[in-house]
Amino acid sequence: MLSFAPFLLHPKSVGEIRLQTTDPFDHPLIDPNYYDDVRDVKSIVEALKVCAQLAETKALKAIGTKMRKQKVPGCEKHTHMSDEYLECVARTMTSTINHPTGTCKMGASNDPTAVTDPELRVRGLQGLRVVDASIMPEIVSGNTQAATVMIAEKAADMIKSAKL
Numbered sequence: 001m002l003s004f005a006p007f008l009l010h011p012k013s014v015g016e017i018r019l020q021t022t023d024p025f026d027h028p029l030i031d032p033n034y035y036d037d038v039r040d041v042k043s044i045v046e047a048l049k050v051c052a053q054l055a056e057t058k059a060l061k062a063i064g065t066k067m068r069k070q071k072v073p074g075c076e077k078h079t080h081m082s083d084e085y086l087e088c089v090a091r092t093m094t095s096t097i098n099h100p101t102g103t104c105k106m107g108a109s110n111d112p113t114a115v116t117d118p119e120l121r122v123r124g125l126q127g128l129r130v131v132d133a134s135i136m137p138e139i140v141s142g143n144t145q146a147a148t149v150m151i152a153e154k155a156a157d158m159i160k161s162a163k164l
Helices: 038-055 058-062 083-093 145-163
Strands: 016-018 029-031
Touching: 038 083
Parallel strands: none
Antiparallel strands: 016 029
16 A cells, blocks of 8 residues: 655644633643645645646556545545545645644744743743744744754753853
8 A cells, every 4th residue: 555645844824722721731722723724725735636646657557556536524525536625635634743833932022922032931931941842933844853852952051051
């Protein structure tokens, strides 16, 4: 079996996480807001078309691959592989691929959307820093692990130097 799974490296749509209550043990309200920006939908539809074209190449056919004609539940009303069908598939089968970022954005003091300052301190709270991928103002074009290690190393240096 061979699978293609296109995803957006730099989505235009932006979600949000909000507190549900003042109780820190209550789960937050999470709205990923997938495909709010029509450019994201169009990009994924085009990517799905490219995947379908790849599946039909001589090289892949030579090793016995073929497109599975499975209908996605909820998308049956659309013509298979039409733009409308592919948009329905994208909206139905979308998920986060384990690398969310930007929920505690780091930024300058005049940035009203920033949660942390450039030293990763949470604004309005004393003695609390955020040291993970959530401080990235923009997602990197690949796995976030290396960037997260760099953030942690830099934070360790800042904390150590503040204590000396």
